[in-house]
Amino acid sequence: MATGKDRQKQLAREHHERQMARRIEREQKAKRTAIIGSTVGVVVVVGGIVGAVALLNGGDTPTDAAASPQPSASTSESASATPAAAPKGFDAKTSTCDYAADTAGGVVKDVGKPPAKVSVKPATKTLTFATSQGDIVVELNNAKAPCTVNSLEFLAKKKYYDGSKCHRLGSDQFPMLQCGDPTAKADGKSQTDGQGGPGYVMAEENLQGATYKRGVMAMAKTSAPGSTGSQFFLVYGDTGLPAQYTPVGTITKGLDILDKVNKAGVITPGPDGTGAPKETVEIKHVTISGKS
Incomplete structure (x- = not known):
């Protein structure tokens, strides 16, 4: 007994x-x-x-x-994360983008929606992330991803990303750093990192022939089409991801920062080896510039 x-x-x-x-x-x-x-x-x-x-x-x-x-x-x-009505892609005839309300839930930092009217000129724009580890510079493909670039520019002007932390460092199989959740704590303890967004979603762009190799900046999404929001990932190795995530630009400066962060590893590895990076990457400020 x-x-x-x-x-x-x-x-x-x-x-x-x-x-x-x-x-x-x-x-x-x-x-x-x-x-x-x-x-x-x-x-x-x-x-x-x-x-x-x-x-x-x-x-x-x-x-x-x-x-x-x-x-x-x-x-x-x-x-359950599927938007009620998937947003439409870029309308070349009217030069407009569709930004739909995100009905998937999650934590929203509401700064409004970007203007629907966009321009594909200049063909490229320069995005600079001023981070706690140094500057990361990206050449944005405005010609092929105008709605995404317009959204990034809108969020940058609203200081949406200022003070946010990159919350997830990838693994050897998928070497990337994910950022863009303004509510993420990136402390290895938070249960809500990755849930933050701007309250709107957009269609994916520039997918034909898309690859996600070292130096690519692409947008994060859920499984549903038209679920791109504010989160993005910076690739510091070569991945085999399918062409489903908007490749919005190419990193021209700062890959050494990503390599350094990767070398330091994660705070508390999950089952797949990923987690909040030990080397904190805080986005201090974002600027986007370009000339016609």
Whole structure:
């Protein structure tokens, strides 16, 4: 017969197991906002563990920045992030963009919506992230991603990114640093990092032939089409992501900063090896310039 002390130990163990199960569930829900890539052989998620289709080793693959044959949340969770009405892409006839309300939930830093009227000139613009680690400079492809560039420029003018921290560092399989959640703590403890956004979403752009190799800046999204918001990822290696995330520009300065941050590693690695970087990258200010 079990003693009272044995029973106490059993109850304590069961309590601990329930706590761990709840913690895993919270992490899965908290980190769903990011990028999800799916191919026949791989599903990639930056910034969240979400359900997906298919795949490597015959199971759902939860990753924040790398494929990993671990169980993940159900597909119904990612489906709940689908906007009520997906925004339309750039209308070349009217030179307008569609920015739709984001109905997926999450934490919103509301600064309004960008103006619908845009211009594809100049063809390129220069974005500078003044960060705590130094300047990261990106040549934006305004000609092929005008709605995205217009959104970035609008958010920069509203100081939306000022004071925000890059919240997720990738892995060897998917080497990238994800930023753009103005509410992220990036302390290795927060359960809501990756949920922040501007309250609007837009269609993906510039996807034909898109690749995500070292030096690319691309926009994060959920599994739903037309779910691009304010979050983005900076690639410091070569990845095999499918062409689903707007490649908005090319990093022309600051790859050494990303390499340094990558070398330092993460604070608390998740199941896929990703997490908040030990070397904090805080965006102090963002400027975008360009001449016709």
